[in-house]
Amino acid sequence: MKRTGGTRLPLHYGRAPRWLVARMIKLADAIVTIIIDEYGRDEFLQRISDPFWFQALGCVLGYDWHSSGVTTVLTGVLKNAVKTEKHGVAVCGGKGKASRKAPNEIRLTARSLASRNPMLTDWFTRAK
Numbered sequence: 001m002k003r004t005g006g007t008r009l010p011l012h013y014g015r016a017p018r019w020l021v022a023r024m025i026k027l028a029d030a031i032v033t034i035i036i037d038e039y040g041r042d043e044f045l046q047r048i049s050d051p052f053w054f055q056a057l058g059c060v061l062g063y064d065w066h067s068s069g070v071t072t073v074l075t076g077v078l079k080n081a082v083k084t085e086k087h088g089v090a091v092c093g094g095k096g097k098a099s100r101k102a103p104n105e106i107r108l109t110a111r112s113l114a115s116r117n118p119m120l121t122d123w124f125t126r127a128k
Contacts, residue, residue, distance in 0.1 A: 011068045012069055016063060016069070020062055020063070021073070021076075021077060023061075023062060024063060024073075024074075024077045024081075025077050025080045025081045028057075028077050029081040029082070031057070031060070031061075032044060032078070032089075033086070033087065036087050036088070036089070041087070041088050054070075054071070054074065055070055057074065058070040058073070058074040061074070061077065063077075069095075072096075072099065073095060075091065075093045075094050075095070075099075076094040076095045076098065078091040079093065079094050079098075084113065090109045092105040092106045092109055
């Protein structure tokens with residue numbers, strides 16, 4: 001990709017408004033459900049791992065006036081919107097204290113998923 005310029009992204013402090021986060025969670029659930037139903041989990045994971053797409057999703061969900069905080073706020077929103085039972089995908093991490101608990105949360109989620117799937121149980125056992 002050709003570099004055409006730059007931008008200054010200041011760090012903002014504070015919290016996302018609760019009313020906005022509640023709306024973001026509802027809309028994220030709908031968007032994730034549509035993507036997974038239409039294109040599959042692999043496509044959702046491919047898209048969500050693209051930093052440009054991730055940033056754009058944050059904007060689509062309504063968190064576009066802040067340049068900082070999108071990653072942590074959107075991760076928290078997706079954590080609440082994406083349900084393993086419904087979507088077959090888990091989101092771990094979040095903002096603040098939740099971000100520091102992510103490694104343990106990943107382990108617990110992996111164990112939970114492995115207990116429901118014999119193929120994952122074998123993989124999880126070897127990964128230790």
